[in-house]
Amino acid sequence: MEQSRRLLWLIALLCFGAVGAALVSQHVFDMPPCAWCVFQRLLYLVIGVLALLGANIRALTRLCATLGLLLSAGGIAAAWYQYDVAAHMFSCDMTFADQFMSASGLDGAAPWLFGIYASCMDAMVEILGVEYALWSLALFAILLVMNLIAMLRRD
Template sequence: MRTLSPRLMLLVLGLLCAGSVGLALLAQHRFDMQPCPWCILQRILFIVLSVLALVGAALPGNLGRRVLSALSLPLALGGIAAALWQHFVAAKTSSCALTFADRVNSYFGLDTRWPEWFEVRANCSDAAVSVLGVPFEFWALALFAVATVVLSISVVTSRRA
């Protein structure tokens, strides 16, 4: 049985992360599922992971790919933590103001540069919605977990492809 090359896995991961942001924007603008600070933080992490995975897939050789994958791992793990925090803590509160996610969003100023993508439009309890019976943040959690596995494989695999 032939396994997928790390380069192909990074390419697919980059496309999945970009696609998840596209789906989040579709949910926001077409189906009125407004994002909270934790949603926006995860959106930012998916964008950065997408860019790093796509660059890693495009790099010749495997050293650059392995380095970018290693640098990306904390982002994927942070995404897991953010999704879990959103579900088990933030969604149970009426305000997300001044949380870690809110501070990160404010620090980068993305909400003022590109409000249609990064502006917080709901508090955490109002943003707690489900898609196909699964909380929205658990879909993100699953993709962050996949990213963690793919990036880990990419770091430890020395195969060229």
């Protein structure tokens, strides 16, 4: 298998693993998510699906990596906004993430995955001394680099 496609498989694994970790945090360790948390879950899922498509359909490899790169950049922006702005607000109501998730209907269709159960201030949690949003930002940055490599490789 070509290296770009292997990289896309790894991207998918990281994305779905991140969502799995978020669900464990929510349902096992009682860490309710905010609007920006669930918005980032959606980005991880879309990047993961794109990565699977690109890994399995050779003609789509470069396109899927490019879209994954763009969504990863959006994820970096979302995680930074959550960390720097939303975490200091009493409510995430009417922010982009809240409006998008509500308008999409995903919060009602799959509340166990996309339900918004906390304000961003309440959802601010540290793991190993680092805020959850910064862990997410770091993963989005890694995904961005991986997608860039997959996009530029000439296998």
